[in-house]
Amino acid sequence: MWFKSMIILWIKIFINTPMIKKSHKNHIKTLTKTRHILRFGEYGFKIMSSVTFTKEQIESLNRNLLKKLKIVSINSKNYKFWTLLKTNKTLTKLSLESRMGKGKGSIYTEAVFLQAGSIIYEFMNLKNHQILELFAFFKKQIPRTEIRLINQNK
Template sequence: MFKEKKTHNQYSLKLKQSNHTLKYGRFGIKASSFSRLTNNQLNALKWIILKKLKFLTNNKKNTRFWVLLQMNLTLTKFNMESRMGKGKGSIYAHAVYIRPGMVLFEFDNIKEQQMKNLFNYISKKIPFKAILIK
């Protein structure tokens, strides 16, 4: 396994056009505010989505679901304002910065009403504002 790089540098806020359009599915969930998700939060969100999809589609296997987020930040124990010396601390989590306009999830082979129900359920669980796109 490769060694993780410790960094305090924030992810660049340049907007990539490829993150703003649907690539794979028919529906998508797009962020409309800045936020940060840790690896644990993202895994919990995936689990919630899969559980709700299974309930909405009556266990049909043909529903497809993509997660378009990659962890791009390592969180260390010491904060940026700590005094010099004694190192940076160990890595305790990985995170991803979310910018407005990023497509986070995409869905295919799901009806529009089912997708609206799923989005209403998910929007209460996530710590930022999001919109549903077609």
């Protein structure tokens, strides 16, 4: 009897937990060949060096950028904003007391590895001075990373 309940409990846990694979280390140094042009908006932020963002950093960037976007465009509500950051790798960590061997470790967060030249945010229906103010704010959010503002018209 208890065996059946354990199997049912195990099936419920197994179905509700997502299967995420552990990934290898990734060091990308070449330029991107797919995400280097604007697709949705008029303006965009382009990363000019390869960088890694964790899921928590992406959420913080999105939250802060959306707050600043609401402050900058206080009179107009018809702006559009696209986030092109999706996590594609998992990061693992072993406990501090573990010895060598014993496997890779458990997954503790997800991350995205970006190549140099990839666009991370796109904007539409913003004026030039608004996008410049937003870009100055965004540069302060990510220090030690070269970022460029690109325009569809140029």
